[in-house]
Amino acid sequence: MVPQMKPALRRGWRDLNTVQFGMTPAHALTLGPIDTATGSFLDLLNGTRGLALLREEGRRSDLPDGHVDTLVGRLARAGLVDDARGGGPAADTLREKKEILDRLAPDLASLSLTTSEPGDAMRLLAARRSLRVQVRGAGRVGVTLAALLSGAGVGEVDVRDGGRVEPGDVAPGGLPAASVGDLRSTAARRAVSAAAPGHPPRHGSRASVTADDTGFSLVVLAPRDDVDVHAPAPAAGEPLVRSGTPHLYAGVVEATGVVGPLVLPGETGCAGCLHENRTDRDQAWPRLVAQWRSGGRRLPARPCDLALATTVAGLAAAHALAFLDGRVPSSAGARWEVSLPGMTWHARPVWPHSACPCGAAEKGKGEHTSKEEAAHETMAEQRSSEELCRKATAPRPAGTWRAHV
Ligand SMILES: [Zn+2]
Numbered sequence: 001m002v003p004q005m006k007p008a009l010r011r012g013w014r015d016l017n018t019v020q021f022g023m024t025p026a027h028a029l030t031l032g033p034i035d036t037a038t039g040s041f042l043d044l045l046n047g048t049r050g051l052a053l054l055r056e057e058g059r060r061s062d063l064p065d066g067h068v069d070t071l072v073g074r075l076a077r078a079g080l081v082d083d084a085r086g087g088g089p090a091a092d093t094l095r096e097k098k099e100i101l102d103r104l105a106p107d108l109a110s111l112s113l114t115t116s117e118p119g120d121a122m123r124l125l126a127a128r129r130s131l132r133v134q135v136r137g138a139g140r141v142g143v144t145l146a147a148l149l150s151g152a153g154v155g156e157v158d159v160r161d162g163g164r165v166e167p168g169d170v171a172p173g174g175l176p177a178a179s180v181g182d183l184r185s186t187a188a189r190r191a192v193s194a195a196a197p198g199h200p201p202r203h204g205s206r207a208s209v210t211a212d213d214t215g216f217s218l219v220v221l222a223p224r225d226d227v228d229v230h231a232p233a234p235a236a237g238e239p240l241v242r243s244g245t246p247h248l249y250a251g252v253v254e255a256t257g258v259v260g261p262l263v264l265p266g267e268t269g270c271a272g273c274l275h276e277n278r279t280d281r282d283q284a285w286p287r288l289v290a291q292w293r294s295g296g297r298r299l300p301a302r303p304c305d306l307a308l309a310t311t312v313a314g315l316a317a318a319h320a321l322a323f324l325d326g327r328v329p330s331s332a333g334a335r336w337e338v339s340l341p342g343m344t345w346h347a348r349p350v351w352p353h354s355a356c357p358c359g360a361a362e363k364g365k366g367e368h369t370s371k372e373e374a375a376h377e378t379m380a381e382q383r384s385s386e387e388l389c390r391k392a393t394a395p396r397p398a399g400t401w402r403a404h405v
Contacts, residue, residue: 001118002084003054003072004047008109009080013039021080027113029078037061038071045072047084079116086119090126103197104153111325124325128153131217131324135159138188139224140304141251143174144313145320146188146220147195152321158216159188161224168301169224173310218320219247222313226302227292229253234272234356241265241272241358246323248331250316252304255340257312260331261350262323266359268333269350273360276353305340312338 005011009021014030019039022028044057051072058068075081085092094101101108104125111121131154135146138161150157161184169184170177179187219240223229228236229251240247241263248262249271263270269277278285315336322329330336334347352360 001072001086002047002050003045003076003118004082004084005042005045005075006080006082006112008112022113029080031075031078031080037063038067041068041071045075045081047082076118081118082112082121083118087122087126088119090130091119091122094122094126094129097198100153100198107152114325114327125153128321128324129155132156132158132215133218133220133320133324134216135188135220135222137161137222137224137251138165138175138184139169139222140171140174140306140309141313141316142220142222142224143169143188143191144171144310145222145250145317146192147173148313148317149320150192151195151197152317153197154321154324157192159185159192161185161188168304171306171309173313214243214245216245217324219245220250220316220320221247222250222316224251224302226251226253226304227289229258231278231289231292232271232274234270234275237263237271238357241270248316248320248323249335250312252309252312254303255305255308257308257315257338258335259312259316259319259337260335260347261333262319262329262331263358264328264332267363268360269352270356270358270360272356272358273353274335274350276355277351280353308338308340 012020018032020030055068146157146159165179230253244265319329319331338345354361
């Protein structure tokens, strides 16, 4: 291990023997008491010296025997230390690709804040390169989202959609104006590849990529159709549930942006559960959905505010990356919704439903009878919203805490 104090954490001395690492309550912590010799020793943990060399430096600075190992161990346990050479073989390969790593440096620094084991940030960043994600829908939300995932280092992002690019599909960060009239799938593929920080490692030919519709780490459903955003069809999600493929919904309906639910098949509520819950609460729901779907009147252009679409794409991409990096973001079993012009995000839980064949309700945890749910709907949503907020910021307690070194 080649220890390195995480450079992403700003350092500040609170007093003569207490250091604070980081600025924001979510990730800052303080260290103390810490003597002057140890304090200046921290500067040597910069990713250029291995432990043997550090022990030597420690002896030179008259630090007691064993102090260096104890110090590094404790700093590592506090999540303050990275390993400049860690992360495994894929990380080593990525380290050799300087251009790519330069592009991803801010993402790597950010990952170092949300991981605690030395080397984990680099391991996760390298792992993204071997992941396959499919995005269904090449509108304002879908292509921007796909480009974000590609730009953040996800190795393969496959965008599916039919038809040709219309002027209203164009978005900064998504489809360029020059692509109007092109096939949506082709134009989206170009946008994804233009956003990529380099070529992903080769695993399988291009042909297999286009033919193979399985084996995705995540499928994102970002429909251009507003009814599909508001009332995702259980039938469309069913094959994903059956194949055990995690999937995330995102989109814009009227002036509301939606991110979620992230469906972990058999574990969290799916589109079918959502439909059943809504039908329990409002018997007119299926009738309304049928009318919306049959079109009634054709809208000349579906409302989709550009900034809202970009916001949704950004948040959905962040949830997707959190999941791909091995976390469970707060959209698992919930829909985050935000409406113009107030822009206050709310999480609405998507409870597993016993009438849904996805099996999430049988897991027991989080199961609610429809009666109970109807009675407590508002309260439950409120409570769950708070819980989700807490969960989302949970990895470390708020405020600073002391790690005694
Ligand atoms: Zn379900």
